[in-house]
Amino acid sequence: MENTLLRVAGALFCHDAKRAATHTASIELGSGVPEKNIVIRPDPKLGQPGPLAHKVFVALIKKHSGYGRPTQVDVSFTKRELMRLIGRAEWGGSASEQLERALDEIHHAFVRTRFKSADKFVEHSFNIFPEIYLERRERATDPIEACTVTLARPIMASLQDGHFTCLNHSLMQQLGTIGQALFMRLFFHFANLYDGHHRGRLTFSKRYDDICAEWLGGLEVRPYRSLIERDQLGPHLRKLKSAEFLASYTISEAKGREGFVITFRPGAAFFADYDRFYRRQSRGSVRVDFQTDREQIAEPLKVAHLFVEKRHGRPAGGIPYVPTKDVETAKYLLARVPFDDIPNFLNYALAEAKRTRFDVQTLGGLKQYVSGYEQRRVQRTADRAHQAAREAEDRATQQRMDYDQFRRAAADRLFAGLPAKEQATIEAAARTKAPRFSRGGSLAQTMFEWERSLITAQRHPRKILSFEEWQRRAA
Numbered sequence: 001m002e003n004t005l006l007r008v009a010g011a012l013f014c015h016d017a018k019r020a021a022t023h024t025a026s027i028e029l030g031s032g033v034p035e036k037n038i039v040i041r042p043d044p045k046l047g048q049p050g051p052l053a054h055k056v057f058v059a060l061i062k063k064h065s066g067y068g069r070p071t072q073v074d075v076s077f078t079k080r081e082l083m084r085l086i087g088r089a090e091w092g093g094s095a096s097e098q099l100e101r102a103l104d105e106i107h108h109a110f111v112r113t114r115f116k117s118a119d120k121f122v123e124h125s126f127n128i129f130p131e132i133y134l135e136r137r138e139r140a141t142d143p144i145e146a147c148t149v150t151l152a153r154p155i156m157a158s159l160q161d162g163h164f165t166c167l168n169h170s171l172m173q174q175l176g177t178i179g180q181a182l183f184m185r186l187f188f189h190f191a192n193l194y195d196g197h198h199r200g201r202l203t204f205s206k207r208y209d210d211i212c213a214e215w216l217g218g219l220e221v222r223p224y225r226s227l228i229e230r231d232q233l234g235p236h237l238r239k240l241k242s243a244e245f246l247a248s249y250t251i252s253e254a255k256g257r258e259g260f261v262i263t264f265r266p267g268a269a270f271f272a273d274y275d276r277f278y279r280r281q282s283r284g285s286v287r288v289d290f291q292t293d294r295e296q297i298a299e300p301l302k303v304a305h306l307f308v309e310k311r312h313g314r315p316a317g318g319i320p321y322v323p324t325k326d327v328e329t330a331k332y333l334l335a336r337v338p339f340d341d342i343p344n345f346l347n348y349a350l351a352e353a354k355r356t357r358f359d360v361q362t363l364g365g366l367k368q369y370v371s372g373y374e375q376r377r378v379q380r381t382a383d384r385a386h387q388a389a390r391e392a393e394d395r396a397t398q399q400r401m402d403y404d405q406f407r408r409a410a411a412d413r414l415f416a417g418l419p420a421k422e423q424a425t426i427e428a429a430a431r432t433k434a435p436r437f438s439r440g441g442s443l444a445q446t447m448f449e450w451e452r453s454l455i456t457a458q459r460h461p462r463k464i465l466s467f468e469e470w471q472r473r474a475a
Contacts, residue, residue: 004154005155005159006185006188007029007113007214008038008040008111008113008128008155009054009057009184010181010214010215010216010217011027011029011038011040011217011218012027012040012048012049012106012109012111012128012217013048013050013053013054013057013181013217014047014048014050014051014217014218014219015050015177015178015181015216015217015219016050016051016219016220017050017051017052019220020047020048020050020051020105021046021048022047023042023047023048023218024042024044024047025042026039026040026041026042027039027040027041027042027048027217028040029213029214034114034116035114035115035116036114036115036116037113037114038112038113038114039111040109040110041109041110041111042105042109043104043105043108043109046105046108047105048105048217048218049102049105049106049109050102051176051177052086052098052099052102053102053103053105053106054177054180054181055085055086055102055177056085056102056106057106057128058172058177059085060075060149061159062172063077063081064151064159065169067290071156071159072290073151073156074149074150074151074293074294074298075148075149075293076146076147076297076301077146077147077148077297078146078297079143079144079146082096082144082146083095085099086098086099091143093141093142093143095143096142096143096144099144100134100144103129103132103149106127106128106129107127107128107129107130107132108127109127109128110126111124111125111126111127111128112124112125112126124153124154126152127152128151128152128155129150129151129152131149131150132147132149132150133147133148133149133301133302133305133322134146134147134301134320134322135147135297135301135304135321135323135324135327136322136323137323137324138323138325140321144321145327146297147301148297148301148302168245168269168273168277171183171243171269174239174243175236175240176236176239178216178219178233178236179236179239179240181215181216182216182233182236182237182240185215186204186240186245186246186264186266186270187270187273189204190204190266190274191274194266194271194274199266199271202265202266204264205262205263205264206261206262207259207260207261207262208221208228208259208260208261208262209221209259211233220232225251225253225260228251228260229251237249241267243269244267245266245267245270246264246265246266246267246270247265247266247267247268248264248265249262249263249264250262250263295334299339300327300328300330300331300334301322301327301330302339303330303333303334303339303342303363304322304326304327304329304330304363305320306342306343306346307326307330307346307363307366308320308322310343310346310347310350311350311360325362325363325364326362326363326364329362329363329366329367330363333345333366333367333370337370337374341377345366345369345370345373348369348372348373348376349366349369349373350366352369353365353369399471403470406465406470407457407464407465408450410457410464410465411453411454411456411464412449412456414456414457414460414463414464415452415453415456418456426452426455426459427452429455430449430452430455431448433447433451433455
């Protein structure tokens, strides 16, 4: 799964900002290889996710790693974090629009992965960001104030593996998006090959055209080594070398067919990070408080978005926004209504508003229904408790009746196998127990047989399961 996430990220993002929007054709890795196949369909209007989308993705993975364990499905950003993410000191309309487009590019790109796991094929179809929640001050043209991104299940499964949580994000922040992509893939391959010894012998080689296709989202393949070195990959590789992540790299002609092969040797920074992250399982000294993000950003955003959907009676399309005023109201509601109960509250409040012909325009219009809902919830809780107690009593009664039936049948079978003298003694005792019934009547016979079973069970208690033993076997 770790490799799956890297392969998807490598194919998904285009690192040429000018060409990204024009890349609308499907991207396929492992064509004709069903056990390692990835197909990505960019949005036909937006094109392939570009460099800013890659920065968003890396920043998101970085913050997700700060949440620690257990792995969370939502990642949230404040406006200040978004400003740092996009590299702007000022947060205006154009920067916000660029960020929204980057989120849109990822949100609308469709991914299908197919891999062989053990003896079966596993296929997943998904959007990496299936849900995105945005907050703006008032209007659709206002800058984004906060956002929450929900991750797809296959991406969550990959993050469980822990690879992205161990990357050196301080170094990655110094790199361009091509450098980040090269760093992630090389760290992965070096870590797989390294055995803890023979550092000087550790190398990794890969064809240059495959790097462009599989690691760098279909980056243009340059025909000459000088162009690769001077204008394309060289500047990024030299930066990795100056950071001592790489000890060296060489670009040489491929043997057997045209093209180039790049050979990489890890540097001191890789081995230090490997020891720190892989061997010592370090998660870094800075941890992000997911609880705060959830309470202050994720849950209020989701409540405000859910109100919009329920008010209009349909899911919102694209990446809609909610105003800050509704987000603040959502925080007020969450202080009185548990998050899991919010859908029920919204249904109740909107129904009450409709009953009185109140045309609710904002989430604040539902505050007046909180007290009534709380009273109703208390009553519902009491009703459920009463219903549960009654159902438990009914189950206990039915269970006792079932046991009595079992015990009588077991006693009858036991009686049939007893010696004749024992049978006669039991029958005599049974007749004395029901003298008031006239002989020969059906009721008399029924009572006689019931008394006979009861006496048989009483005289041979160890040969018939007790109620507790019967319960255990029936469980």
